[in-house]
Amino acid sequence: MKSPAEQLQLLTRGTAQIISEKELLKKLERGTPLRAKLGVDPTSPDLHLGHSVVLEKLRQFQELGHQAVLIIGDFTAQIGDPTGRSKTRPPLSREAILSNAETYTEQAFRILDREKTEVVFNGEWFNKMSFSDVIQLNARVTMQQMLQREDFKNRIANDQEVRLHEIQYPIVQGWDSVEVRADVELGGTDQLFNILVGRDMQKTEGMEPQVVMCLPILEGLDGVQKMSKSLNNYVGISEAPREMFGKLMSISDELMARYSLLLMGEEIDSTIHPMEAKKSLAAALVTRYYTTDEAAAARDNWEAMFSRKDLDAADLPDFAIGERRDLVGVVTEVYETIFSSPKSGSDVRRLIQQGSVQLDGEKLTDPRAEPAWARGQVLKVDKKRSVRIA
RNA sequence: GGGUAGAUUCCGGAGCGGUCAAACGGGGCAGACUGUAAAUCUGCUGGCUAUGCCUUCGAAGGUUCGAAUCCUUCUCUGCCCA
Numbered sequence: 501m502k503s504p505a506e507q508l509q510l511l512t513r514g515t516a517q518i519i520s521e522k523e524l525l526k527k528l529e530r531g532t533p534l535r536a537k538l539g540v541d542p543t544s545p546d547l548h549l550g551h552s553v554v555l556e557k558l559r560q561f562q563e564l565g566h567q568a569v570l571i572i573g574d575f576t577a578q579i580g581d582p583t584g585r586s587k588t589r590p591p592l593s594r595e596a597i598l599s600n601a602e603t604y605t606e607q608a609f610r611i612l613d614r615e616k617t618e619v620v621f622n623g624e625w626f627n628k629m630s631f632s633d634v635i636q637l638n639a640r641v642t643m644q645q646m647l648q649r650e651d652f653k654n655r656i657a658n659d660q661e662v663r664l665h666e667i668q669y670p671i672v673q674g675w676d677s678v679e680v681r682a683d684v685e686l687g688g689t690d691q692l693f694n695i696l697v698g699r700d701m702q703k704t705e706g707m708e709p710q711v712v713m714c715l716p717i718l719e720g721l722d723g724v725q726k727m728s729k730s731l732n733n734y735v736g737i738s739e740a741p742r743e744m745f746g747k748l749m750s751i752s753d754e755l756m757a758r759y760s761l762l763l764m765g766e767e768i769d770s771t772i773h774p775m776e777a778k779k780s781l782a783a784a785l786v787t788r789y790y791t792t793d794e795a796a797a798a799r800d801n802w803e804a805m806f807s808r809k810d811l812d813a814a815d816l817p818d819f820a821i822g823e824r825r826d827l828v829g830v831v832t833e834v835y836e837t838i839f840s841s842p843k844s845g846s847d848v849r850r851l852i853q854q855g856s857v858q859l860d861g862e863k864l865t866d867p868r869a870e871p872a873w874a875r876g877q878v879l880k881v882d883k884k885r886s887v888r889i890a
Numbered sequence: 891g892g893g894u895a896g897a898u899u900c901c902g903g904a905g906c907g908g909u910c911a912a913a914c915g916g917g918g919c920a921g922a923c924u925g926u927a928a929a930u931c932u933g934c935u936g937g938c939u940a941u942g943c944c945u946u947c948g949a950a951g952g953u954u955c956g957a958a959u960c961c962u963u964c965u966c967u968g969c970c971c972a
Binding site: 659660661722732746747749750751752753754755756773774775776778802805806807843844845846847849850851853854855856882883884 | 918919920921926927928934935936937938940967968969
């Protein structure tokens, strides 16, 4: 086992903020495993690289012999975390939450060590609370404290509504820390406020307050907004190697540097061509969730498709012409069934007219065309997506 | 409870009886260029069995040849006062 000082050094690496390192060191010096808490709301069924930043940190705790406590916010998901929101979150149905929780944990264990993870649902304690329990919980914090929050302040300043259940969220999350007796709570920097509330709650309960450990927020593929499924700027950790590789190749150079730092903990090698650096990064990330062989295959295929533009050599998904043989019909089908990104007939028509669609390298710009389809032809629907006619 | 302002297409926001599938900006998508980078330029951005047709401007009714625009009721939200 590593010394407390060594552990501290490893654990603080890549973090954005820790309150406080001194406290963390003290806890480490106790020599008993720390309880490291991470709360997740199963609001979406898929985990992406944004989540992975904090999950990797939690795994690091596990590797150092500590206890990971993963709280599934089945209860909190019903409230909806207002963090970073300019609008109230729509509530989720109970069924959706439970099924999300299922896929969520499944994916989380691609990163975490299942054996060393304690999984708890916070509905376990919150669903048992009576209304007077709730009132007492609320009595622990002041309105002024809650209004300190950036999101709420902004909304109020902009004359937007803030509903009362939303200001309960930090209270509820804070109480989780008391319930699981957390020593450390991990989260994105946007969780700072919520985690601090947990600290206060523990103090009033006479517990030793948890250490706050915030990790940087990963930007999405657009490089501006935070990675999230709803903005469709994410790379899912269970996406196919090729998808993952391709998405990572589309990021900007600035973003590449950031991803490298936050996800791999490394600086980009500035002596090589940025594209090469990006390929290495993409391959390294694919390897993390798959194997080196699969990463290499993804890279080869990508190079065939986009560097050499040799679509014949590339391994493309097959598409069998169905009922509809007209161009609009076929392209619509391809988007829907092969790439699962449905487009309306009008969208497809537009793509065709704008010269996005090619058959064996020939642009097809007439939406009414009905090409003589033949097995083996390559149908390119846009710059990034092609299929082979089967 | 009283007063007042408002609800428009993904978002912001014009429109105030026909010329409105609705200006403009943002975002998004596509094309050109390129390193599936950035920057730049161009086009598109409700749907369809598509030179026309259908459904949209908080909801329901009404006036009118004709309504996002006028009237009635309802629902929701902000702000001010208590």
